[in-house]
Amino acid sequence: MRTSHNTLANRLATLATLGATLLLAASQAAAQERVVNLYSARHYQTDEALYANFTRATGIRINRVEADDAGILARLKAEGAASPADVILLVDAARLWRGEQDGLFQPLKSEVVSKRIPPALRGADAGQGPQWVGVSTRARVIVYDKTQLKAADVDSYEKLASPALKGKVCIRSGSHPYNLSLFGSVLERRGSTQTQAWLQGVAGNLARAPKGGDTDQIRAVAAGECAVAVTNTYYFARLMRSAAAADRDLVAKVGMVFPDQAGAGTHVNISGAGVARSAKNREAAVAFIEYLTSDDAQRLLADGNNEYPAVPGVRTDNPALAALGTFKAETVPIAKVGAAAAQVQQMLDRVGFK
Ligand code: FE
Numbered sequence: 001m002r003t004s005h006n007t008l009a010n011r012l013a014t015l016a017t018l019g020a021t022l023l024l025a026a027s028q029a030a031a032q033e034r035v036v037n038l039y040s041a042r043h044y045q046t047d048e049a050l051y052a053n054f055t056r057a058t059g060i061r062i063n064r065v066e067a068d069d070a071g072i073l074a075r076l077k078a079e080g081a082a083s084p085a086d087v088i089l090l091v092d093a094a095r096l097w098r099g100e101q102d103g104l105f106q107p108l109k110s111e112v113v114s115k116r117i118p119p120a121l122r123g124a125d126a127g128q129g130p131q132w133v134g135v136s137t138r139a140r141v142i143v144y145d146k147t148q149l150k151a152a153d154v155d156s157y158e159k160l161a162s163p164a165l166k167g168k169v170c171i172r173s174g175s176h177p178y179n180l181s182l183f184g185s186v187l188e189r190r191g192s193t194q195t196q197a198w199l200q201g202v203a204g205n206l207a208r209a210p211k212g213g214d215t216d217q218i219r220a221v222a223a224g225e226c227a228v229a230v231t232n233t234y235y236f237a238r239l240m241r242s243a244a245a246a247d248r249d250l251v252a253k254v255g256m257v258f259p260d261q262a263g264a265g266t267h268v269n270i271s272g273a274g275v276a277r278s279a280k281n282r283e284a285a286v287a288f289i290e291y292l293t294s295d296d297a298q299r300l301l302a303d304g305n306n307e308y309p310a311v312p313g314v315r316t317d318n319p320a321l322a323a324l325g326t327f328k329a330e331t332v333p334i335a336k337v338g339a340a341a342a343q344v345q346q347m348l349d350r351v352g353f354k
Contacts, residue, residue, distance in 0.1 A: 034060045036284045039076065040089040041069040042271060044304030053300075054291045060284045069095045069177075076104050076276070085276035086285040089135070094177035094184070096123060096132045096272045097338030105131040105274040110286050116293035116311045120333045121270055134270030134334060135292045136307040139233045139258060139327065140182045141266060143218055146255045148227040157186055157259050157267070160228070161201025169205040170217045170226035174353040175345055178214070178232060178269065183347070184340030185267040188332045196347045203353040210354055215239065222250040232269070237306035237320035258327035265330040269337070270310060271301075 040047075043066055051062040067075060069090050076083055076099070088104060090096050099105060100123060107128035114129075121134035142154045148168075153159065160169055172179065187195045207226035217229035218236060236256055239247045258266040273292060275285045291297055298309040302316045309316060348354075 034058075034284060035063055035086075036060055036281055036288045037063045037065070037084045037086045037276075038089065038288070039065045039067075039072050039085045039087070039276070041067065041072050041091050041095075042089055042304070046300045046304035050292075050297055050300040050304075053296065054288060057291070058284075058287060060287065062288070073099055073102065073104070077102055081278045083276060083278055084280065086279040086281045087273055087288055088132075088276050089271065089273045090132075091271045092177040092181055092269055093272070093334045093338030094180040094341040096270075096274070097335075097341055099274070100124065100131045100338075104277055106277050106279065106282075107131060108133060108275050108286065108289060110290055112290040113293055118310075118312060120331060121272075121310050122333075122335065123272065123274065123338070124335045130274075130335075132272045132274030133289065133293075134272045134310040135289075136271050136298075136301040136305070137268050137310050137329075138270075138305075138307050139266045139268050139329065140178060141231060141233055141236065141256055142259050143221055143229050143231055143236065143254045143256050145221050145224065145227045146253065149255075151255055151257045154228050155257050155259060155261065156263060157182070158198065160230070161198045161205060165205045165228060167205065167207055168227035169202060170207050170220045170229040171202070171210055172213055172217060172230075173210045174199070174203070174348045177341075179230075180341040180344050181269050181337050182230070182267050183344045184337045185330060185332050187340045187344060187347075188336050189264050189330075192343070192347070195344075196351060199347055199353055200351040203351050218254060219250060222253045233308075233321070233324065234306040237318065237324065240320040240323065241306070256324065258325075260330070261328050264332070265328040267332075267337075268308075268329045268334075270334055271305075271307070 055061055076085060088099065090099060109129040113133055117133045122130035123132040144154045183199060214231035214235040218231055218239060220226050221229045239251045242248055260266055273289050275282060279285045293311055295314050298311050298314040299316055302309045303318060306318060306320060
């Protein structure tokens with residue numbers, strides 16, 4: 001009796017083990033299918049919560065490959081059709097356009113995304129869906145030395161070329177994507193003749209040869225090295241919210257204006273996402289980008305970098321951005337802004353704007 005009982009127990013144990021093994025194998029197979037390989041140029045703490053929330057809601061795991069924008073573009077090009085990338089997240093329309101030219105994306109077919117993201121914040125669409133879509137926005141604004149200038153002296157991009165600002169303007173490299181896009185927006189609004197003349201004027205007004213990032217330009221204004229500079233809003237907001245008193249003092253010396261409020265509105269750029277050309281997990285990739293347009297994800301994306309949501313009507317709670325106030329944004333489609341990059345670069349070369 002004892003022996004046969006043991007045998008039965010052993011058999012049951014074996015069956016249980018076998019069952020568990022099969023279950024494990026099945027769940028591993030399922031887990032392997034439910035993955036999104038994300039190539040991201042964003043690295044903020046709130047992004048952790050973003051990915052965790054998506055995995056909790058869908059069971060789809062996010063595998064991240066992180067590099068800067070240039071690194072991601074280079075890696076995707078090198079990997080070609082063998083790339084494991086499913087979703088590509090890049091910063092600035094000029095870079096998204098570069099990726100589009102390199103054939104890195106496939107059209108994104110999603111009613112959810114079409115409903116949530118305004119047409120002006122989507123990449124080129126040949127009828128199959130956009131190549132990429134904006135998931136957060138930032139404005140490119142003008143900062144100035146309050147002891148030397150008034151807001152009215154610098155309340156338009158056009159005024160950056162005015163004779164009154166000779167030797168007073170600081171800006172990062174003209175061919176940095178942020179500037180290629182800003183200048184591309186001006187090109188869309190004003191045409192090539194006026195834009196090239198304007199670029200020549202700005203280049204002639206520089207206080208020093210372009211160097212450093214946007215934050216360096218704000219610091220240079222506060223230090224009196226220049227009287228006016230150009231920056232993305234999140235760099236300014238980051239200094240406003242800095243734990244270092246020195247940063248907050250610096251911002252207090254500097255005024256900020258949203259340019260072109262009386263005209264076409266301030267230039268707004270995006271960080272954007274698209275489905276990779278040879279995505280192996282296409283459905284999961286689309287689900288992830290749809291999730292990025294949800295209210296919760298929009299808040300996390302914006303808060304992570306002091307940006308604005310891309311989806312209209314989503315509210316964030318950012319004291320620095322609230323202090324900067326609301327503004328009129330341009331309506332130039334971001335796809336056109338990105339696509340102007342090559343022509344802008346030619347103009348910069350012609351006028352000697354490094
Ligand atoms: Fe940046």
